[in-house]
Amino acid sequence: MLLTLVVTSFMVHQVVTRFRINASTEALLAADSEAGRTLEILRDDFGQDETFLIVAAGDVFSMDYLNRLKALQKDVEAISIPLKTLGLRKSERGLPPAEEAHAASPVGDEDFGDFAGEKWSDAEGWGDEAGGVVVDEVLSLINLRRTVWKDGVLRTDGWLHDWPTAAELPELKRVVMSNDRMVRRWVDREGKSSVLVIRTAFMNEPDLHSVSAHLETILEKHRAPNFRLAQSGSPPLNAALGRTVQADFERMFALSTLGILVILAFLFRHPMGIVGPLLVVVQAAIWTFGTMAMSGIPLTMTSNVLPSFLIAVGVGDSIHLQSVYREYRREGMENRRAIVRALGGTGIPIVYTTLTTAVALLSFQMGELESVRDMGLFGAFGVMMALLHSVVFLPIVLSFNTRSVLGATAVKDGDVVARALGWCDSVSHSPSGGATRGRNFIILTGLLVGLVSTVGATRLAPSQGGVEYLPLDHPARVATHQADELYGGVDDIRLLIDAKDGGNIKNREFMLALAKLEGEILAYRDPLTGGEMATSVISVLDVVRETHRATHGNADDAYRVPDTQRGVVDMMTLFENSSPEDLRKLVTVDLNEALITIRVRLKDARDFPPLVDHVVAAAEAAVGPKYRVRPTGTVLTHVSVILVLLWDLVKSFASALLVITVMIILLLRDFRLGMVSMVPNLLPILMVLGLMGYSGIPLDMSTLLIASIAIGIAVDDTVHFAHQFKAYYDLEGDVDEALAASFRHAGRAMMSTSLLLLAGFGVYLTAEVTNLKYFGLLVGFTVIAALFADLVLFPALLRVMYSKKARSAGSGGPQGD
Structure with missing residues (x-):
């Protein structure tokens, strides 16, 4: 336990000092992708492509406006703040490419970002600008190029190189507003606003965020009722997304922890039953994010779902183990023996459910997008850490329990969970044990839902937002x-x-x-x-x-x-x-x-x-x-991102499905049962994809993960239920008795973990980033669909496939789940 706490403290330090958030689209690309390589060639040949855009609203052709614009531009050009990566390209920073991703931004001649910079050349007059400054160039109505022939020489001075007088402003307005290269590029059609474009030196994403924050302080200083300023462009947008994601990250982590704490208190009704599972998932999450920080891998618009995912999914192992432990304690078993028996009875299914979830996440390694691969890798690492803490740290915590039965009471007929499980069993079961209309109705309903969902899934459309992720009223x-x-x-x-x-x-x-x-x-x-x-x-x-x-x-x-x-x-x-x-x-x-x-x-x-x-x-x-x-x-x-979204989904899901099917068959040692168990695993996925198709929820960098994550969630319940069914069916030879035992030993834990998942992912509905809200909604729907498939449809299928008694000559029986 001491070692665990020391490692956790070290990981907390890594998160606090080194953890980064990168909300740019480029962070999603693989460094070796064609789009990524071409973007780097652009920067090699034409320099920095990150530009800030300031919209200044007011009476453009007035002396007050122009004087304010001139003062603002002077302050922006003089920005000087300490930045760790100022002037450095990715290859010069000694950091992983993923952390240093830059979002593309307009570059071109006298347009938003029309100063693409200089290729590092020794040619005289070409690229001999001084380095070491934050702002390389600021363009506005004041210094925009105006090409004229004057005194026998071609002049390219700025539009306001010769500062106008008040009397000259009407003529200036006429000339500017009649120039197609100025209107809708630098001045709006009404002459009520103009823009400044700011190009900075090369730097990484966090430093660009710092520049954006400092720039906002300058804008606040210059704002006036007749000079309204707003910051836009790629770096400010990414900075806003980064701040919003970080706020959501912190809030969702806290709310997930709080929600699970409340549910654990309701389920176990004793501090000992709360502390263990909570520390398991919190430490697993901290170890995961600490490892990401040490690896230089930032949290992106894809992996921002990890906090609540690890907490909600990781707690499942602890719940299953602790539920069985509680039952043994309720029966009067000595504490140490109860821990050993609980580990012995739940160990194999816990390991398999963790492995299947990890496989589902590792299937993202088949994808082309770097952020998707990172999400899969560290998501799998996180659930494995949750497994490690569940089978090592949790038993240590439980060893301190000497008297409590963790709120266990005799299950009465009026118990809500018991009644719910009884109903799930009864809809496909008759007293005689024969086929029933209810069983056939459930199977036909499942088939119909699957077909309708498949049609809806064909309507899925890939998307890649940016500004749309922010709330409508976000500045x-x-x-x-x-x-x-x-x-x-x-x-x-x-x-x-x-x-x-x-x-x-x-x-x-x-x-x-x-x-x-x-x-x-x-x-x-x-x-x-x-x-x-x-x-x-x-x-x-x-x-x-x-x-x-x-x-x-x-x-x-x-x-x-x-x-x-x-x-x-x-x-x-x-x-x-x-x-x-x-x-x-x-x-x-x-x-x-x-x-x-x-x-x-x-x-x-x-x-x-x-x-x-x-x-x-x-x-x-x-x-x-x-x-x-x-x-x-x-x-x-x-476009490069969305073109691979669907293909990444197909590849990751297909590989996860194949490996998980083989793993379940090996666990159950029954090919027929393994294949039947895939039905309740696949139906929730079809249902959630169908819901996305019918409701118009796009397939983006967060919802892309839903299929593989859904199969990881669904398999968890299916494995526990099927494991109990197989053990009791081999022992008793009667499908109804085996199902009844499965409901008793796995049903309660399945409902408990589903409730925890709903609480963990429900907090996503409070997120400001809209794609996270969609993700939380879809995962919550998946949890409910998986519970229905495992507790209603799966028993009906098992009664069809195992309708005859076939008593086995075994002894012993399962020790619980």
Whole structure:
């Protein structure tokens, strides 16, 4: 016991000092996935892609607003706070990739995140910016590039390089509001808000959260009734999700513990019966999260279900063992002997139920998503720790019990649990022991429910949310939707286009191909609603057209690709000489690779695959075989996740089902009973998947786990019930007597653990993150469905399969469960 407490104290220290939460979508991807590799190439070639977006609402074209905007930008540029990973890429931090996941964010030329940074190059004027600062660049109406021809020189000064007077504001408003590249990109259509985009140095997710928190203090300082500020963008959204998940994590852990404590008090009615099981599950959870912390594995939007899962599922072993121990104590057995007998009678089924749950969780190793694999690995580790504590730590606790029978009383006819179990037995049983209408009705009902549920399961649709996980009134969600509405989107698709042998970015044919591609992308409409999907396209083409217009008297009809190859080369050379850092945001130093950023409206990830397919196909057709097209960006990250969700579900569930079936057959040593026992294991899964399909609950990173977790829960009850049935049927040879014994010895513990599961997962309904609410609802439904399948349908099936008496010549009998 002392050793256990020492290890637990050490693990608590690890959780407090090293445990991390990463709510970004990129944290879900495997480091070796195609999407992950392409995203890293983007960062290698164009720098940091994490950007903060500040929406500043007010009268944009007023001196008060512009002065406030200038002061805000100055304070943001001066941010200086201690950060552990400032300026470091993943490979330079010496930490596991999963902890350092970054969510993709818009990058492109003069758009949300249009400053993709610099590739680390020694080329003069390219990438020679100083490092070591938190904020690399801030763009706003004040310093946005405005390409003009002035005094025989191409100028790329900011829009407000020459600070306007009050008298000049009407003309400034006219010029800005007539510029298509400004309206809905940097200023809304009404001139009532503008945006600042902030690009930071490379850093890990926790440090980005720190920057977001510090930025919020700056915004609070500058807020005024006529200057309303809201923070959006990928890092603030992930920070908000991280804070919300952490709050849910702490609250659900506490509520699960409290709920189980109350139920344990109701069941065992003595401190000794409460302390043991509670310490078992709490220590198992702490050991699990401590191990995650030491391994550098963060809690993600997938594994955030682990706290209550480990507490609720892990307590089952303790309940079964302690229930049998209590019965022996009630019969007057000496304490030590009661512990030994309880371990002997429940040990095998407890080990098998734990192994089946662990197998169900380890089946996630078949998945492609890294966060799913982590969830399976540490979930399995957690239930094994619960087993270890149940068979080692709990008996030590019980050894201190000298007199108490843990609230055990004689079971009376009026006992609620006894009446419920009696009803479950009676619906498929007649006094004569023959076939009954009730038994047939139960089986037909189960078959019908299974068929209807299967149809519903075919309606499952994968999804990958982000902002939708937050409550409707959460500031981060409100700000994100506001930015999407005012500025035409907050997500992006990016294309990396690099020239192969014979290809060249600095030529007219390539520019014409980009112009054609731009038109096809902007013309695309949502197949379901007919609404716009892409609202802007940013590329090196913009530089060429801007420069061409500037050198032709700023005439609108000159905003086009020059008529000759020499004209294209001249335009790019002029711009490079004037603003090499801006050109660097769009092409690499060797002019061999170009970045295209497509801003898209905020949608569910499942709505994006057709758009992505259209964009990639259009790009490949436009540029031809001399160029390679590689898509990336926030949208691609989300799409990459949902494209493997269903396949991950199928692979993990199929592997879990196969292994668990074999394990149950080996445990029961009866092929027929093992196969029949899979029916009550599968029906709850079909029912919960059917419920998801009919109710429209999406298959996301949390609900993906439901099938494998459900089979782990269902198998627990089935194994205990079938183990008792097999033992008594072999002994007595009578199906009704064997079932009656199973109800007596396993039924009560099954109801108790189901009640504990409902309490443990019921707390998810209090979560702020919506996908956790869905998860709690679905697991609660699964628990009820599994209890029905095991206590009502399973006995009916057994009476059909084992209707004849077949007394065995054995002696002894089970010692209880």
